Amino acid sequence: MTTSLHDLCIGLSAGCSALVVLLGWESYRYGLVSICSKPIHVWLVVTCVLVMLFRATHRFARGQAPDHWDGAGCSSLFTAGRKIHAVLIAALLYPCFLGWTFLGSAWYSAVQAENNCFTSPPQLLLFSTWLIVSFLWILVYTSAIIVSALVYCSQPSFYQGIYERLPDLQGVSCSRYPCRTLANSLETCSICLEEMQAGQLVRTLGCSHTFHQPCLDPWLLHHRDCPLCKRAEPESSPLLLQLLYF
Numbered sequence: 001m002t003t004s005l006h007d008l009c010i011g012l013s014a015g016c017s018a019l020v021v022l023l024g025w026e027s028y029r030y031g032l033v034s035i036c037s038k039p040i041h042v043w044l045v046v047t048c049v050l051v052m053l054f055r056a057t058h059r060f061a062r063g064q065a066p067d068h069w070d071g072a073g074c075s076s077l078f079t080a081g082r083k084i085h086a087v088l089i090a091a092l093l094y095p096c097f098l099g100w101t102f103l104g105s106a107w108y109s110a111v112q113a114e115n116n117c118f119t120s121p122p123q124l125l126l127f128s129t130w131l132i133v134s135f136l137w138i139l140v141y142t143s144a145i146i147v148s149a150l151v152y153c154s155q156p157s158f159y160q161g162i163y164e165r166l167p168d169l170q171g172v173s174c175s176r177y178p179c180r181t182l183a184n185s186l187e188t189c190s191i192c193l194e195e196m197q198a199g200q201l202v203r204t205l206g207c208s209h210t211f212h213q214p215c216l217d218p219w220l221l222h223h224r225d226c227p228l229c230k231r232a233e234p235e236s237s238p239l240l241l242q243l244l245y246f
Contacts, residue, residue, distance in 0.1 A: 007055045017126060018048035027119050036117035038107040040127050047104065047130050050097050051137065057088045090145050097141075101134040177203045177220075179213045190228045191215035207231040 021028075021044045029035035108131055111117040118124045179201050186196040189212045196202060201213040209228045211219075216227070225232045 007059060010055050011052055014048040014051045017130065018045050020126070021045050021048075024123075028123070029117060029119060036111055036114060038111050038117075040104075040107055040111060040117075040123075043100070043104045043107060044127060044130055046100060047134055050093065050100065051133075054089070054093055054097070054137075054141075057085065057093065060085075086148075089141070094141055094145065097134070098138055101131070101138055104131055104134065177205060177216075179203055182210075186210060189215055191219065205231075 021041050025041060028039075028041040030039045030041065031037070108127065118127075180203075182196055182198055182200050182202045185198050186202075188195050190209075191211055192215045194212075196210065196212060202210050203213050203216050204210045205216075205226050207226045207229055209226050211227065219227050
C-alpha cells in the first residue's frame with residue numbers, strides 16, 4: 001500500500017507538472033536567436049516522463065521477481081529474476097536521466113544570464129524545482145545501484161561462478177585437446193563411471209585415454225595429469241590464453 005501511494009504521488013506530481021507546461025506551451029519564449037535560447041519547456045516535459053518511466057519500470061518488475069520484493073528494489077536490482085529490471089533501470093533509464101539532468105543544469109545556467117526568458121515567476125520556480133528533484137533522484141538511484149551491486153557481489157554464487165570459469169595456474173588448456181563427437185560406444189569414462197555412448201562429446205588426452213568432455217574439462221582446469229593413468233600433460237598455456245578460451 002505504501003509503495004502504491006508513493007507511486008501515485010510521484011505520478012500525479014510529474015503528470016500535473018507536464019500538463020501545466022503543455023497548457024502554457026506558447027508562453028515559453030523559446031527562440032534560436034533571441035529571447036530564450038534553450039527549450040526549457042521541452043526539458044521539463046521529458047524530465048517528468050522519465051520520472052514516470054522509472055516508477056512504471058519498478059511496478060512492472062514487481063511481477064517479474066520470484067522472491068521477496070523490497071519495494072524500491074535497492075538491494076535486489078541485479079539478483080536472479082530481475083534481469084529485465086536491471087537492464088531497464090541501470091543500463092537505459094539511469095544513463096539517459098543522468099545526461100538529461102546535466103543538460104538541464106547547463107540550460108538553467110544559460111537562461112539565467114538572459115533577460116525575460118521566463119514570462120512569469122512560476123515558470124522559473126517549476127524549472128528550478130524539477131532540476132533539484134532530478135539531482136536528488138540521481139543521488140537516490142546512484143546509491144541504489146551501488147548498494148545493489150555490492151549486495152549482488154557479496155553473494156557466494158557470484159564468486160562461485162567466477163571460480164568455476166577461472167583456470168588454475170597449474171591446469172592445462174582444454175584447447176590443446178580437440179573436442180569431438182563419439183562415433184561408436186567406448187569403455188566407461190573413469191571420471192563419471194558411465195559408458196561413453198555414440199553421439200556424446202569426448203576429449204582424448206596425449207596418453208590416448210578418452211573421457212566425456214563435460215567430465216574432463218573441470219579436471220584439466222586444476223590438474224596437469226590424466227585422471228586415469230596420472231601421466232603428466234605438457235605445460236599449460238599462458239593464463240591469458242586460457243581466460244580468452246574459457
